[in-house]
Amino acid sequence: MGTETLILGVDPGTTIMGYALLQVVGKNTTVLVMGEVKMTRLPDQNAKLKRIMESTRSIIAQYRPDILSIEAPFFGKNPQSMLKLGRAQGVVLATCLHAGMEVYEYSPRKIKQSITGKGSASKEQVAAMLQRMCVFPNEVKYLDSTDALAAAYCHHLQNKLPVRGERLTGWESFINKNENRVIHK
Numbered sequence: 255m256g257t258e259t260l261i262l263g264v265d266p267g268t269t270i271m272g273y274a275l276l277q278v279v280g281k282n283t284t285v286l287v288m289g290e291v292k293m294t295r296l297p298d299q300n301a302k303l304k305r306i307m308e309s310t311r312s313i314i315a316q317y318r319p320d321i322l323s324i325e326a327p328f329f330g331k332n333p334q335s336m337l338k339l340g341r342a343q344g345v346v347l348a349t350c351l352h353a354g355m356e357v358y359e360y361s362p363r364k365i366k367q368s369i370t371g372k373g374s375a376s377k378e379q380v381a382a383m384l385q386r387m388c389v390f391p392n393e394v395k396y397l398d399s400t401d402a403l404a405a406a407y408c409h410h411l412q413n414k415l416p417v418r419g420e421r422l423t424g425w426e427s428f429i430n431k432n433e434n435r436v437i438h439k
Contacts, residue, residue, distance in 0.1 A: 258277060260275060260318065260319040261277075261320070261321045261322075261410060262314070262317070263275075266325065266339060266343040267339065267342060268338045268342050271342065271346075272288075272402035273291070273313060273402045274405075275287045275317050283388055286317065287317070288403055291305060293305050306345045310350065319355060321357075321409060322356070325343075326343070326360060327339045360409070366380055368408040380397075380401065
C-alpha cells in the first residue's frame with residue numbers, strides 16, 4: 255500500500271465555485287467529496303471573495319489536503335469577468351498557500367485533454383468521462399464540481415510518472431532507472 259495524497263481540485267468562480275477532494279493511495283483513487291459554494295445571493299464582490307476564503311479554509315480544516323490543483327483563468331472577451339475570476343482564483347491560491355499546501359495550476363484545455371483526450375471537450379463530455387474513471391454521485395447539479403474533480407484528476411494523471419518521487423536529470427537518467435521498460439534497437 256502506498257502513501258496517501260489528498261488533492262483538492264477547485265474550479266474558481268464568483269457565482270459558483272466547484273470543489274472536489276481526490277484521495278490517492280498508490281494506484282487507487284477515491285472521490286471523497288464534491289460540491290459547490292454558491293454566491294448568487296451575496297451583495298457584492300467583496301462578500302463573494304470572503305465566502306470563497308471562508309469556504310476554502312473550512313475544506314482545508316476538515317480534510318487537510320496536501321495539494322491544490324486549480325483551473326487557471328482563461329482569456330475571455332470580457333475583461334471585467336476575467337478580473338473577477340482572477341481575484342477568486344487568487345483568494346483560493348493564497349488560502350491554500352497559507353495552509354502550507356503545494357499549489358498547481360492547469361489551463362482548462364490541459365485539464366480537458368487529460369481527462370477526455372480532447373482539449374476542446376465540453377463540460378458534459380468531461381463529466382461523462384470522469385463518471386467512467388471514478389465513482390461519484392450521479393446527481394451532480396452543477397458542472398462546476400465535476401470541473402473541480404477534473405482539475406484534481408488532471409494533477410493525478412500528470413504526476414503518475416513511471417518512477418514517481420524520483421528526480422530525473424534527463425533521458426539517460428530515465429533509461430538507467432527503467433531498463434526493463436526501454437527497447438534497445
